[in-house]
Amino acid sequence: xxxxxxxxxxxxxxxxxxxxxxxxxxxxxxxxxxxxxxxxxxxxxxxxxxxxxxxxxxxxxxxxxxxxxxxxxxxxxxxxxxxxxxxxxxxxxxxxxxxxxxxxxxxxxxxxxxxxxxxxxxxxxxxxxxxxxxxxxxxxxxxxxxxxxxxxxxxxxxxxxxxxxxxxxxxxxxxxxxxxxxxxxxxxxxxxxxxxxxxxxxxxxxxxxxxxxxxxxxxxxxxxxxxxxxxxxxxxxxxxxxxxxxxxxxxxxxxxxxxxxxxxxxxxxxxxxxxxxxxxxxxxxxxxxxxxxxxxxxxxxxxxxxxxxxxxxxxxxx
Numbered sequence: 001x002x003x004x005x006x007x008x009x010x011x012x013x014x015x016x017x018x019x020x021x022x023x024x025x026x027x028x029x030x031x032x033x034x035x036x037x038x039x040x041x042x043x044x045x046x047x048x049x050x051x052x053x054x055x056x057x058x059x060x061x062x063x064x065x066x067x068x069x070x071x072x073x074x075x076x077x078x079x080x081x082x083x084x085x086x087x088x089x090x091x092x093x094x095x096x097x098x099x100x101x102x103x104x105x106x107x108x109x110x111x112x113x114x115x116x117x118x119x120x121x122x123x124x125x126x127x128x129x130x131x132x133x134x135x136x137x138x139x140x141x142x143x144x145x146x147x148x149x150x151x152x153x154x155x156x157x158x159x160x161x162x163x164x165x166x167x168x169x170x171x172x173x174x175x176x177x178x179x180x181x182x183x184x185x186x187x188x189x190x191x192x193x194x195x196x197x198x199x200x201x202x203x204x205x206x207x208x209x210x211x212x213x214x215x216x217x218x219x220x221x222x223x224x225x226x227x228x229x230x231x232x233x234x235x236x237x238x239x240x241x242x243x244x245x246x247x248x249x250x251x252x253x254x255x256x257x258x259x260x261x262x263x264x265x266x267x268x269x270x271x272x273x274x275x276x277x278x279x280x281x282x283x284x285x286x287x288x289x290x291x292x293x294x295x296x297x298x299x300x301x302x303x304x305x306x307x308x309x310x311x312x313x314x315x316x317x318x
Contacts, residue, residue, distance in 0.1 A: 018082055018123045019195045020176055021145050024064050024152065024163055025077040032076075033204055033243060035065035035162060035275060038175040049178040051185035052202050053273050054244050060173045061126070061166035066152060067206040067241065068223025072161035076152045078127055080143045081165065084119035091135045095154040111164070112156020117143060122171075128164035129156050160221070160276070167193070203244030205311040206276075208299050210255070211237050214280045230318040231289040236263055237282030240299035240311065246273045250302045253281045258293025290317055 026032035037048035039059040046057045066072050072095075091113045096103050106112070111128035115137060118124050131153030137143060154161050167174045175181075176193040177200070192198070209215070211226055212233035219226070220241050229236060238255045245251075247270065254265035264283040294314045301308040 017179065017193055018119055018121075018167070018169075020081040020125075020167070020193050021079070021195050022198070023079050023081040023125075023127070023165055025079065026064070026066070028064075028199060029201060029204065031071070032064055032066055033201065033206065034062060035160070035243060036063040037177065038062060038173065040175065040178075040181070049175055050200060050202070053246065054202070061128070061164045062176065063162045063164050064152075065160055065162035065243075068221060069154070069161055070223030070225075072131070072152055072154065075131075078130060078149045078152055078163050080117060080145055080147045080149055081125050082117070082119050082123075083145045084117040084124070084143060086137045086139055086141045086143060087116040087118045087124065089115040089135060089137060089139055091130075091133065093132060093155040095132050097154060097159045098157055099159050106157055110157035112158065113150070113153060114156075115149060122169050124168050126164075126166040126168070128166070129153055129158045129162060131155070201244070202308060203242065203246065203249070203301060203303070204309040205240055205242050205299055205301055207241040208297050208311045208313050209239055210295060210297055210313075210315040211239065213237060214282070215239055217278060220278050228315050228318055229290075231292065233285065233290065233317070235282045235284045236290065236295070237280050238264070238297050238299070239278055239280035241276070241278045242301060242309075243276045245270045245277060245301070246303060247271060248303070249308070251279055252298075252300045252302070253279065254296075254298050255283075256296040256298075258291050258295065263295070292317070 036059055037055050039046045039055040040049050041047045046055045048054045093113050113130040114128040116126045131151040134151035136150055152161055152163050167176050212229040212235055238253050249270040252267045255263040257263050266281045268279050294316045297313045300310045
């Protein structure tokens, strides 16, 4: 179960503006999240349209991210945000993180595999970091709103699986959440270009799990299948994967035994603003075997005393 405290952006686009459908086959806040928004700070700093930190200097689009590489490999479809004609296509680049020592030179190809759609009247959208060999369209093809274009991948200048969506009007980058630049550090309800409301989440919890030791960060990002601990595990550890944390945020983690008693519970103050990270707490076994039954896991992220997100799960031991 999961609930996100979010700011809902009403989206009646102004007359004559392009209307955008959600371009990914995922549920925002459940199976995907917006990792980065367009950078609205004109200087060397960065900020999203709410003046929050979910961007980086010079970022010119919206990054719709998947929580794990396993989810990417399962296949998540990218769709046309609006009808138009394909202006250009690139495919054939490898799906590999730029942090990987084997990553190739991508100068001039930072978008990776992707395409550009011309919507007329000066409007165009660009879709980047798509999966090698997945693109279904060629230059000159007409596409309808919602038509499949390919799959989310890890090509080009990226460290995590996501779709980078750029919107331009007459060559000028436009923020679909605040195209007029009038949000003033808050939602711009009169201007957002999304056909349906899009929730702004200032951070959130992506995964929660139970293990017998602190898992490796790489395993969490991969989304590898982690078997539950055995009843004779030396310890029980609850871990949570999060995004959009800010310095001073409070993360509370707990494990509750099948009989309702608390195995472990603790709060952690996050010291850094981070795009993504994970934390874990646990308790060593004090008996020969842990009790049979299902263990309740919970993580709560709070900011300035208000709940940002909560995630729970129940896990039975082997």
